[in-house]
Amino acid sequence: xxxVWLIAIPLVAGVIAGFVxxxxxxxxxxxxxxxxxxGFVISVWLWAANYSHISLLTQRQWLAEFNVxxxxxxxxxxxxxxxxxxxxxxxxxxxxxxASVMISWREIHDGVGFFHFNLxxxxxxxxxxxxxMDLFLFYxxxxxxxxxxxxxxxxxxxxxxxxxxxxxxxxTQLSGLLMLVAILTLYxxxxxxxxxxxxxYSQLIGTPLAPHTAMLVMLGFFAAFxxxxxxxxxxxxxxxxxxxxxxxxxVVLAGLLLKTGAYGLLRFVLPLxxxxxxxxxxxxxxxxxxxxxxxxxxxxGQTDLKRLVAYTSVSHLGFVLLGIFIGTPLAxxxxxxxxxxxxxxxxxxxxxxxxxQERTHTREMDRLGGLWQTAPRLSGSGVFFVLASIGxxxxxxxxxxxxxxxxxxxxxPMVAAFATVGVLCSTFYGLKFxxxxxxxxxxxxxxxxxxxxxxxxxVGAMMxxxxxxxxxxxxxxxxxxxxxxxxxxxxxxxxxGYRR
Amino acid sequence: xxxxxFVALLPLIVLGATAIVVMMSIAFRRSHALASTLTLVGxxxxxxxxxxxxxxxxxxxxxxxxxxxxxxxxxGLIIAATFAVVLMSYGYLERHDVRREEFYVLLxxxxxxxxxxxxSDHFISFFLGLEIxxxxxxxxxxxxxxxxxxxxxxxxxxxxxxxxxxxxxFGMALVYAETGxxxxxxxxxxxxxGGAAHLWVLAxxxxxxxxxxxxLAVVPFHLWTPDVYQGAPAPVTAFVASVSKGAMFAILLRxxxxxxxxxxHATLLIFGIIAIASMIAGNLMALFQNNVKRILAYxxxxxxxxxxxxxxxxxxxxxxxxxxxxxxxxxxxxxxxGVIAVLSASGRDAEDIEDYRGLFWRRPGLAxxxxxMLFSLAGIPLTAGFxxxxxxxxxxxxxxxxxxIFVLVATSVIGLFYYLRVVxxxxxxxxxxxxxxxxxxxxxxxxxxxxxxxxxxxIWLGVYPHVILxxxxxxxxxxx
Numbered sequence: 005x006x007x008v009w010l011i012a013i014p015l016v017a018g019v020i021a022g023f024v025x026x027x028x029x030x031x032x033x034x035x036x037x038x039x040x041x042x043g044f045v046i047s048v049w050l051w052a053a054n055y056s057h058i059s060l061l062t063q064r065q066w067l068a069e070f071n072v073x074x075x076x077x078x079x080x081x082x083x084x085x086x087x088x089x090x091x092x093x094x095x096x097x098x099x100x101x102x103a104s105v106m107i108s109w110r111e112i113h114d115g116v117g118f119f120h121f122n123l124x125x126x127x128x129x130x131x132x133x134x135x136x137m138d139l140f141l142f143y144x145x146x147x148x149x150x151x152x153x154x155x156x157x158x159x160x161x162x163x164x165x166x167x168x169x170x171x172x173x174x175x176t177q178l179s180g181l182l183m184l185v186a187i188l189t190l191y192x193x194x195x196x197x198x199x200x201x202x203x204x205y206s207q208l209i210g211t212p213l214a215p216h217t218a219m220l221v222m223l224g225f226f227a228a229f230x231x232x233x234x235x236x237x238x239x240x241x242x243x244x245x246x247x248x249x250x251x252x253x254x255v256v257l258a259g260l261l262l263k264t265g266a267y268g269l270l271r272f273v274l275p276l277x278x279x280x281x282x283x284x285x286x287x288x289x290x291x292x293x294x295x296x297x298x299x300x301x302x303x304x305g306q307t308d309l310k311r312l313v314a315y316t317s318v319s320h321l322g323f324v325l326l327g328i329f330i331g332t333p334l335a336x337x338x339x340x341x342x343x344x345x346x347x348x349x350x351x352x353x354x355x356x357x358x359x360x361q362e363r364t365h366t367r368e369m370d371r372l373g374g375l376w377q378t379a380p381r382l383s384g385s386g387v388f389f390v391l392a393s394i395g396x397x398x399x400x401x402x403x404x405x406x407x408x409x410x411x412x413x414x415x416x417p418m419v420a421a422f423a424t425v426g427v428l429c430s431t432f433y434g435l436k437f438x439x440x441x442x443x444x445x446x447x448x449x450x451x452x453x454x455x456x457x458x459x460x461x462x463v464g465a466m467m468x469x470x471x472x473x474x475x476x477x478x479x480x481x482x483x484x485x486x487x488x489x490x491x492x493x494x495x496x497x498x499x500x501g502y503r504r
Numbered sequence: 505x506x507x508x509x510f511v512a513l514l515p516l517i518v519l520g521a522t523a524i525v526v527m528m529s530i531a532f533r534r535s536h537a538l539a540s541t542l543t544l545v546g547x548x549x550x551x552x553x554x555x556x557x558x559x560x561x562x563x564x565x566x567x568x569x570x571x572x573x574x575x576x577x578x579x580g581l582i583i584a585a586t587f588a589v590v591l592m593s594y595g596y597l598e599r600h601d602v603r604r605e606e607f608y609v610l611l612x613x614x615x616x617x618x619x620x621x622x623x624s625d626h627f628i629s630f631f632l633g634l635e636i637x638x639x640x641x642x643x644x645x646x647x648x649x650x651x652x653x654x655x656x657x658x659x660x661x662x663x664x665x666x667x668x669x670x671x672x673x674f675g676m677a678l679v680y681a682e683t684g685x686x687x688x689x690x691x692x693x694x695x696x697x698g699g700a701a702h703l704w705v706l707a708x709x710x711x712x713x714x715x716x717x718x719x720l721a722v723v724p725f726h727l728w729t730p731d732v733y734q735g736a737p738a739p740v741t742a743f744v745a746s747v748s749k750g751a752m753f754a755i756l757l758r759x760x761x762x763x764x765x766x767x768x769h770a771t772l773l774i775f776g777i778i779a780i781a782s783m784i785a786g787n788l789m790a791l792f793q794n795n796v797k798r799i800l801a802y803x804x805x806x807x808x809x810x811x812x813x814x815x816x817x818x819x820x821x822x823x824x825x826x827x828x829x830x831x832x833x834x835x836x837x838x839x840x841x842g843v844i845a846v847l848s849a850s851g852r853d854a855e856d857i858e859d860y861r862g863l864f865w866r867r868p869g870l871a872x873x874x875x876x877m878l879f880s881l882a883g884i885p886l887t888a889g890f891x892x893x894x895x896x897x898x899x900x901x902x903x904x905x906x907x908x909i910f911v912l913v914a915t916s917v918i919g920l921f922y923y924l925r926v927v928x929x930x931x932x933x934x935x936x937x938x939x940x941x942x943x944x945x946x947x948x949x950x951x952x953x954x955x956x957x958x959x960x961x962x963i964w965l966g967v968y969p970h971v972i973l974x975x976x977x978x979x980x981x982x983x984x
Contacts, residue, residue: 077973078898114933115865140894147885154924159931166928170921177920181913184894188901 007070007084010046010094011132013039014101018124025117036105036120040127044098051091051483058088059482067091074141079201083138088483089340090134093267096347097134099469100259101127104252106462107355111251111362112160119160122152126256133264139187139203142272143180146228146264150176153253153261160250168241168248175241179231186224190276193217209275209494222277222284229273232265235288235325236295239318243302246314251358254310258317259351266324266343270336270487274328275494281329288329289419295322296426303433309357309367312437313350316393319426320346320401326423327408333492335411338404340484345400345473349392352466356386359459360441363452369437374446379454383442385463392470394434395427400473505565512560512571514553515579516619522546523612530605539605540594543612547587554580562982567687568629574982575623577827577975578754582622585747585834586615588954592842593739595948599849600648600737607647614640614743618751625762627676627686630755634672634719637748638665644743645736657735664718664728672715678708691763700768709765713774719752722812723781726805730793733801738853741797742841745804746834753811753830757823761983766818775812779908782809783915790922797855799922800840803881806919807833810896813908817899820980825892825899827976832880832888832965839877839958843870846951847944860929862936866944869952871930873959880962882923883916888965 017039025032051058054067066085074082086094104123112119129149136142150173158169187203194211195201202208213221231238242262246254274281299318306312320342327339359382360375361367376383392399395406405427413420455463473480510517526542529535554576562572590611597604617636624630642665646658680686682704683694699705717725733741760766786805793799811833814826847854847870854860864871880889893916900909965972 075968075970075973077970077977118864144885144890147890151879151884155931158928159933170924170928173924174917174920178913178917181897181916184897185901185909185913188898191898192902 005070006046006050007068007086007135010043010135011084011128013043014124014128014131018121018128021124022117022121025120029116032117032120033105033109036124037102039124040098040101040105043127043131044095044102047091047095047098050086051095054091055479055483058091059485065486074138078140078203080140080203081138082141083204084132084135084141085137086135087487088485089267089270089487092340092344092480092483093134093263094131096263096344097127097130097260100255100347100351103351103355103462103466104255106458107255107358108250108252109458111358115159119156122155123252123256125149126152126156127260130256130260130264134267137205139191139205139208139272141203142205143184143187146183147177147180149261149264150180153256156253156256157245157249161248161253162250163248164244165248168244172241172245175231175238176228179228179238182224183228186221189217189221189224193221205272211276213277215279218277218280219283222273222280225268225273225276226284226288229265229268230325232268233262233321233325234265234318235291236298236318236322237291239295239299242318243311243314246317246354247308247310251354251361254314254354254358255351258314258354259347262317262321263343263347266321266328266339269325269328270340270491274331274491278494282331285329285331289326292322292325292329293419293422293426295319295325296423297429300426300429300433304429304436306433307369309360309369309372309437309441310354311367312369312433313353313357316353316430316433317346317350319430320350320393320405322426323405323408323423326412326419327404330408330412330415330419332411332414333488334414335408336488336491337481337484338407338409338411340404340488341400341407341473341477341480342404344480345392345404345470348466348470348473349389349399349401352385352463352470353389353393355462356382356389359455360386364450369440371448372441372450373444373448374442375450375452376442377446378450379452381455381460382452385455385467386442387438388467389470390434390437392474394430398471398474400470400477403474403477508560508563509565512557512563512565513569514557515550515576515583516569516616516623518546518550518553519583519612519616519619522550523609523616526605526612527609530609534603534605536594536597536604539608540590543590543608544587546612547583547590547615551580551583551587554583564625568626569620569623570625570982571623572982573979574754574758577979578622578751579619581750581831581834582615582618582747585750585838586611586743588838588842588958589739589743589747591954592742592838592845592951595951596737596739596845596848598948599945602648602650607644610640610644610647611743614644615747618747621751622754622758624755625688625758627680630759631669631673631676633751633755635669637751638669641665641740641744641748644740645732647740648737651735653735654737655735657732660728660735661732668715668718668725671711671718675708675711675713675715678704678711680708682708688759688762691765695764700765706768706770709768709771710774712759713771713778716752716756717778720749720756720808721805722778722808723785723805726782726786729805730798730801733804734795734797734855738797738841738845738848742838742845745800745837745841749804749808750830750834753808753826757815757826758983760815761823766815772816776816776905776908779809779812779816780911782806782812783911787915787918787922791918793922794857795855796844796857796860796926797841797853799857799926800837803919803922804837806915807881810893810912810916813905813912814896814899816905816908817896817903819899819903820977820984821902822899823980823983824973824976825895827979828895828969828973829892831972831976832892832962835958835962835965836877836880836887836889839873839955839962840881842951842955842958843874843877846870846947846955849943849945857926857929858937859942860926862930862932864931865933865936866939867947870947870955873955875927875930876959876962878923878927880966882920886963886966888962888969891966891969 132145303315620633790802880887
């Protein structure tokens with residue numbers, strides 16, 4: 005039941021926040037913030053209460069579960085369940101939800117009610133995606149989270165917002181429909197084999213499929229997740245959407261929405277189609293490497309700060325894809341840490357860029373420069389998160405990418421070498437960012453207010469989390485462990501002959 | 505005829521009687537309120553009479569009509585949709601300086617025609633029902649005689665519907681000439697014995713497909729649709745798009761399923777081609793429109809293409825998927841044209857996409873309803889349109905008709921593009937016209953409530969479709 009609350013709280017609060025805004029914008033913001041904080045507290049409480057035995061959970065055991073029939077004529081159930089992986093991702097979702105509400109405090113003035121309605125509903129949709137264990141429910145939530153996101157970009161975005169929003173919507177819809185066809189094929193194949201109509205995740209695992217069919221169905225799922233991730237060459241929606249979205253929208257997109265793609269690969273593609281995924285791995289790995297290098301290269305070429313950060317996401321998510329398809333426990337753990345750390349570091353980067361834009365009304369590097377002299381706290385935080393993004397040891401991103409590289413090296417030193425080049429490239433764009441925006445002479449005579457108390461609290465909290473992830477990631481790894489073991493069993497199960 | 509026959513026919517009788525009562529009342533006293541109230545009461549009684557009628561099903565009443573669960577389900581749909589059309593017509597007609605009362609008589613007769621159509625299992629009743637429906641629709645399309653465009657719409661509809669009826673009749677005649685029967689069940693036994701392979705029968709079915717194609721407005725028989733949708737008054741367009749097409753789809757299911765001619769290779773091939781052409785052409789042509797009524801007209805062509813995918817999938821699954829899709833589609837089109845109807849001033853209908861720019865910030869309730877409708881057309885979750893698309897794709901996947909499924913997937917993404925254009929206009933934040941530039945009429949209370957109910961129905965079906973799915977699945981027993 006607690007899982008239903010996690011989804012219902014943002015949904016209900018969104019409606020209330022939407023209506024009260026006419027009377028008081030402040031009330032709308034406070035209600036949204038309260039809902040996010042409550043969700044965060046619940047997920048942290050769940051984590052604390054279960055931490056002692058979380059790593060001992062065996063297969064098919066959930067931390068919490070909710071399962072009732074929904075549309076029984078199709079065998080659809082409203083089945084939510086939580087394991088370590090979803091717990092961590094839900095916690096991240098609410099953490100970034102708090103950040104999104106706070107960062108919009110001063111930025112959003114028009115349509116405040118509808119803004120918070122959309123923001124809370126997209127959060128609810130993402131939480132539902134992380135918790136759904138019925139494939140119909142999963143697809144339902146998957147599609148549902150798009151619409152509020154679309155509105156966030158199309159209404160409160162920047163100059164080319166409509167173009168970016170429509171592009172985002174079309175890309176994700178087309179790939180989502182392919183996943184729907186794949187889900188249905190699996191559903192009917194399961195019925196043909198067992199005589200039972202069900203969308204239940206745990207039952208669909210192990211559905212016998214002809215190798216050819218399994219490959220096609222796997223590709224259907226993969227299409228949806230690869231577009232969301234985004235994987236090169238399906239990433240072209242991302243720079244537009246990230247750049248045009250309002251700050252909160254960019255935070256949710258980069259920090260959470262992209263992670264649903266990675267989550268889908270871990271939760272569905274590998275366990276449901278281990279053999280097909282194994283056969284497909286070389287292609288996915290090649291595309292991951294291409295994405296790492298291409299993203300880093302393009303990031304270096306950007307002069308728009310938001311666009312730069314957006315392309316770094318393509319590069320970092322390439323590491324996630326690489327780790328997942330290398331498939332060794334080390335690499336998968338690394339991919340997962342990267343998911344969490346990237347959510348925090350890139351989310352905060354977007355917030356900082358948003359703060360710069362709010363003060364200077366530009367995101368162009370050429371018009372910035374020398375900000376350190378006038379806003380040292382803002383610039384200092386910027387440097388901190390740029391360093392995190394380029395993989396400074398001691399911060400979360402480093403741990404994730406290091407583990408992925410370590411796992412990759414054991415399988416293929418060649419691939420690891422290419423990926424390491426990507427890490428090197430990240431130094432170029434990172435230093436360019438710092439040098440052009442924060443250092444140098446203040447040629448434009450900027451006089452900016454430095455970070456306010458609210459902003460310091462926000463950015464400081466993110467720094468602490470990132471440091472904690474970098475210095476002591478063991479609690480996260482412990483929590484993820486049962487999921488990782490489960491993955492290992494299905495992927496490396498008897499007779500799979502998966503390379504190690 | 506026994507009393508049980510009359511009970512089974514009760515919905516039809518009530519509909520016919522209401523039309524007469526309203527006509528008589530006009531003869532005595534012209535009152536818009538009275539005529540519309542009588543109509544609503546009559547429709548409510550007709551809806552209630554479905555329950556006594558359900559006690560007598562399935563029942564063959566005369567060789568012409570069969571009252572079974574299938575027919576009753578569609579009766580329910582037709583009556584409920586007509587009820588909604590009446591509610592939204594009241595405010596619309598109030599703004600127009602015409603004789604308003606006859607509108608309701610025509611609407612009731614059209615509903616009667618549709619009901620006859622869905623319960624017919626004989627060529628004669630099929631044709632009678634069709635003509636009752638069509639003739640009233642000519643008059644309804646041209647009802648606002650002061651508008652040239654409405655007259656044009658009525659005229660176009662008259663010519664094309666007459667032509668399609670001629671095709672249909674000729675096809676029926678050919679089938680009759682070869683088989684010697686006009687009843688669907690007897691045709692089924694004749695076809696099963698191999699009669700379907702005969703050249704005249706095939707030619708007859710081909711002519712009938714043409715007739716069906718015109719009425720359903722699928723490519724290449726769709727040319728009348730945009731003009732009629734644009735020219736007819738918005739509530740009439742709502743009726744044409746929902747009830748008329750819905751009844752036609754029902755008789756399509758019944759005829760081709762019951763007579764067994766669905767399973768002919770030629771039928772499947774021709775409908776497959778029509779479905780693909782409709783999905784592609786409808787969606788592509790809608791991209792280039794700036795008139796909301798025309799966008800919806802072209803999108804309806806595409807949606808009929810999706811419905812034909814369910815028809816192609818076949819079996820109980822396909823028929824049920826088609827019926828569910830149609831139910832969702834009827835609610836959606838009623839809602840969409842209802843929004844147009846309540847926003848339309850006396851001079852012209854609110855059909856330019858510019859009429860909707862920034863509507864959300866001026867009339868949030870209406871804009872929300874319209875957004876729900878558009879999302880349902882686009883097949884987005886929480887709406888019935890999503891489940892309809894899901895059901896159709898499921899039926900298609902089950903039957904492995906991959907080409908049709910992938911065309912459906914690809915074209916519905918194209919479809920999203922123009923639905924989003926309207927949504928973008930609704931939520932636009934710049935260049936919002938002021939009340940002086942584009943005054944917004946006061947939303948009539950009844951129309952507003954109807955739209956709210958339609959939107960809630962759509963979401964209810966999209967979230968908890970259990971009841972209606974159950975009803976549809978048992979209704980399909982009628983044609984199997």
